[in-house]
Amino acid sequence: MAGTEEGRWRDLGAYRARGIAGWVALAEGLDKMVTGIESPVDSERGLAARLRYLTASDAGYEAMDRAGIHVRPRTLIAWLAEETTPNKANLARLDAAYWELRRRNVVADLKRRLNNRGRGTRIEIDPVDQSQVERRHQRDLETRDINVRGGVWDRAVDAWNAGDRHELDAIWDEIIQALGTDWDAYTYVSSVGWAA
Numbered sequence: 001m002a003g004t005e006e007g008r009w010r011d012l013g014a015y016r017a018r019g020i021a022g023w024v025a026l027a028e029g030l031d032k033m034v035t036g037i038e039s040p041v042d043s044e045r046g047l048a049a050r051l052r053y054l055t056a057s058d059a060g061y062e063a064m065d066r067a068g069i070h071v072r073p074r075t076l077i078a079w080l081a082e083e084t085t086p087n088k089a090n091l092a093r094l095d096a097a098y099w100e101l102r103r104r105n106v107v108a109d110l111k112r113r114l115n116n117r118g119r120g121t122r123i124e125i126d127p128v129d130q131s132q133v134e135r136r137h138q139r140d141l142e143t144r145d146i147n148v149r150g151g152v153w154d155r156a157v158d159a160w161n162a163g164d165r166h167e168l169d170a171i172w173d174e175i176i177q178a179l180g181t182d183w184d185a186y187t188y189v190s191s192v193g194w195a196a
Contacts, residue, residue: 019128067097120149
């Protein structure tokens with residue numbers, strides 16, 4: 001049943017079980033590994049740091065272009081010199097461009113860390129939350145952990161970076177099939193923990 005996103009949970013909320021698709025938890029875990037400037041974009045420090053990062057390379061200018069920042073060079077110079085401040089819409093675009101570039105720049109590092117010289121990375125899979133499900137409808141599920149390796153991380157990081165939910169869903173199915181006969185009970189989960 002690869003790629004169904006349902007498996008055993010055809011109607012996840014029917015008995016008040018709560019969870020998210022495993023591929024979403026996988027993507028959220030990768031998102032959390034992308035670190036960067038913590039100061040908000042509308043602070044002096046946050047804006048200056050983002051502008052420096054974005055204007056340090058051609059890739060940064062390309063990220064600004066993709067984010068819809070189309071200003072004259074004079075305007076950009078004034079922003080860098082802190083003579084003027086971008087309007088609210090351009091601040092949001094600068095922030096989006098910054099994080100998009102950070103994601104692109106960490107891809108190789110994420111693959112290296114997660115592949116761990118061929119040893120892979122262990123993840124902990126927490127099953128759906130059944131605390132609101134009547135006892136007679138609960139399934140006997142437990143937290144599972146699995147070591148993921150064999151090129152899966154390269155594909156997962158590439159799919160995450162491209163925003164390819166279908167590929168992430170297929171990769172998640174591949175990961176959980178290693179859990180044995182219960183694998184489809186983990187198409188939806190509460191969370192995924194990382195050892196990376």
